[in-house]
Amino acid sequence: DAGVTQSPTHLIKTRGQQVTLRCSPKSGHDTVSWYQQALGQGPQFIFQYYEEEERQRGNFPDRFSGHQFPNYSSELNVNALLLGDSALYLCASSFGPYSYEQYFGPGTRLTVT
Amino acid sequence: GENVEQHPSTLSVQEGDSAVIKCTYSDSASNYFPWYKQELGKRPQLIIDIRSNVGEKKDQRIAVTLNKTAKHFSLHITETQPEDSAVYFCAATSGNTPLVFGKGTRLSVIA
Numbered sequence: 001d002a003g004v005t006q007s008p009t010h011l012i013k014t015r016g017q018q019v020t021l022r023c024s025p026k027s028g029h030d031t032v033s034w035y036q037q038a039l040g041q042g043p044q045f046i047f048q049y050y051e052e053e054e055r056q057r058g059n060f061p062d063r064f065s066g067h068q069f070p071n072y073s074s075e076l077n078v079n080a081l082l083l084g085d086s087a088l089y090l091c092a093s094s095f096g097p098y099s100y101e102q103y104f105g106p107g108t109r110l111t112v113t
Numbered sequence: 114g115e116n117v118e119q120h121p122s123t124l125s126v127q128e129g130d131s132a133v134i135k136c137t138y139s140d141s142a143s144n145y146f147p148w149y150k151q152e153l154g155k156r157p158q159l160i161i162d163i164r165s166n167v168g169e170k171k172d173q174r175i176a177v178t179l180n181k182t183a184k185h186f187s188l189h190i191t192e193t194q195p196e197d198s199a200v201y202f203c204a205a206t207s208g209n210t211p212l213v214f215g216k217g218t219r220l221s222v223i224a
Contacts, residue, residue, distance in 0.1 A: 004156075033211065033212075040216075040217070041216055041217070042117075042119075042202050042204075042214030042215055042216050042217050043157065043202070043212075043214050044214070045211035045212065045213070048211065056210075056211055058211060090156065090157070097209075098208050098209050100145040100147070100162070100164075100206065100208055101147075101159065101162070102159075102212065103159075104149075104156040104157045104158070105156060106155065106156045107156060
């Protein structure tokens with residue numbers, strides 16, 4: 001039973017560039033949530049995708065966008081990268097948008113220089 | 114919206130002693146309170162959770178208590194071992210709202 005997977009593991013980008021991160025949910029899960037974890041902080045909710053639509057969104061600018069595919073996998077896109085976007089980006093999956101239990105992927109470490 | 118405060122930010126204990134981490138939340142609608150353990154460079158892993166209809170839950174050396182009236186919940190680890198060293202996060206949600214995390218507690222167990 002495959003858990004949540006994310007790619008790539010690490011990524012280095014320059015200010016102003018765009019980045020795409022990918023997530024495959026745990027087998028049987030249909031909902032994907034994305035979190036940003038800055039160094040020394042707790043994860044902060046970016047948005048959640050269910051049935052290929054953004055269902056909820058946290059306090060993040062429009063530079064952060066996403067997509068969910070029919071196979072439930074998801075992408076997080078960040079445009080016009082800022083130094084402050086450097087963080088660990090975590091994907092979490094669940095069965096249904098109202099499920100309490102979320103399973104996290106290993107994360108993608110994004111460094112913006 | 115929900116706000117979760119977590120204390121202390123760092124905690125050092127001797128191996129075999131107990132460790133307690135406390136969290137408070139602001140939204141009375143929150144009814145699910147998970148605790149995650151995150152080792153360096155790894156994903157957060159759910160170690161225990163509690164729902165608002167329960168006051169205490171135990172799983173071997175780990176326990177969580179919830180005081181709904183005071184809006185606080187705590188993680189208790191007994192007989193600590195070096196492998197318990199990690200960052201622990203509390204979180205809260207009402208189920209149809211996103212998980213809101215505390216800022217984390219770095220626990221060091223000294224052998």
